[in-house]
Amino acid sequence: MSKLLRKPEKNEISQGVTIAQEVTAGNSPLEYVGFKIVDLASGAKYSEVLGKQECCIVAVTGKINVTADEEVFENLGTRESVFEKVPTDSVYVSNDRRFEVEGIGQARVALCYSPSEKQLPTRLIKASDNGIEQRGILNNKRLVHNILPDSDPTANSLLVVEVFTESGNWSSYPPHKHDRDNLPEESFLEESYYHEMNPPQGFVFQRVYTDDRSLDETMTVENGDVVLVPVGYHPVGVPDGYTSYYLNVMAGPTRIWKFYNDPDHEWILKR
Numbered sequence: 001m002s003k004l005l006r007k008p009e010k011n012e013i014s015q016g017v018t019i020a021q022e023v024t025a026g027n028s029p030l031e032y033v034g035f036k037i038v039d040l041a042s043g044a045k046y047s048e049v050l051g052k053q054e055c056c057i058v059a060v061t062g063k064i065n066v067t068a069d070e071e072v073f074e075n076l077g078t079r080e081s082v083f084e085k086v087p088t089d090s091v092y093v094s095n096d097r098r099f100e101v102e103g104i105g106q107a108r109v110a111l112c113y114s115p116s117e118k119q120l121p122t123r124l125i126k127a128s129d130n131g132i133e134q135r136g137i138l139n140n141k142r143l144v145h146n147i148l149p150d151s152d153p154t155a156n157s158l159l160v161v162e163v164f165t166e167s168g169n170w171s172s173y174p175p176h177k178h179d180r181d182n183l184p185e186e187s188f189l190e191e192s193y194y195h196e197m198n199p200p201q202g203f204v205f206q207r208v209y210t211d212d213r214s215l216d217e218t219m220t221v222e223n224g225d226v227v228l229v230p231v232g233y234h235p236v237g238v239p240d241g242y243t244s245y246y247l248n249v250m251a252g253p254t255r256i257w258k259f260y261n262d263p264d265h266e267w268i269l270k271r
């Protein structure tokens, strides 16, 4: 199995708190991006003290309370399933702060991490703050919820976005990459994908490849999987009958999302 594909592994760390995915610099090829999926039973609490990292706490499904240092944000979350396709609530917490997340009923939380030195204010990113985009044409259509885009100065290095791709469509397509620190042409951002499928037995194909094909992995990605993108193009194809969801975390030396399309496939934009 590809080293870029992470299957969910449920690890109950305390009563009612289960880590389903954990990506760190210590267990992945990513140096800038970290990621966790935490499942919380009703009333269960997960807390963390951040060092020189910032974190975007995304209420993926269910409802949560979030405390960050002395600030309290209650009853966050807007959906029982991501496939309701409504934006959700998130909380940005900066470096050197402590946060706690409590489940109000069963909840799934994504913790999205990147490096941060200059402590910034904690911020509630309400569902209504998400920028919504309908991207693409023909069989390249997808719905994008921009949670923490590079146009939002809330964070130091973190970018967070969620994408819905319907049956028979492609996203992160034409294949693009952002693996060179070469602005203004291209920025260097590592990336993680947290995938869900509807119906849940579905799968998508995701290829991660470089121009010289020194990296060229095509993965069958299933519900709850994470795909790591240290470098390279990273298109996703969705089989007929299924809807794909993924939550992206991106980070690198400069918080700018400037991607470069694979020249072999850029023509599809001109149809």
Ligand SMILES: O=C[C@H](O)[C@@H](O)[C@H](O)CC(=O)O
Binding pocket: 135, 142, 161, 163, 170, 171, 172, 173, 191, 234, 248, 259
């Ligand atoms: O680089 C960003 C990620 O590949 C996705 O968020 C992608 O941009 C989604 C899309 O445009 O299809």
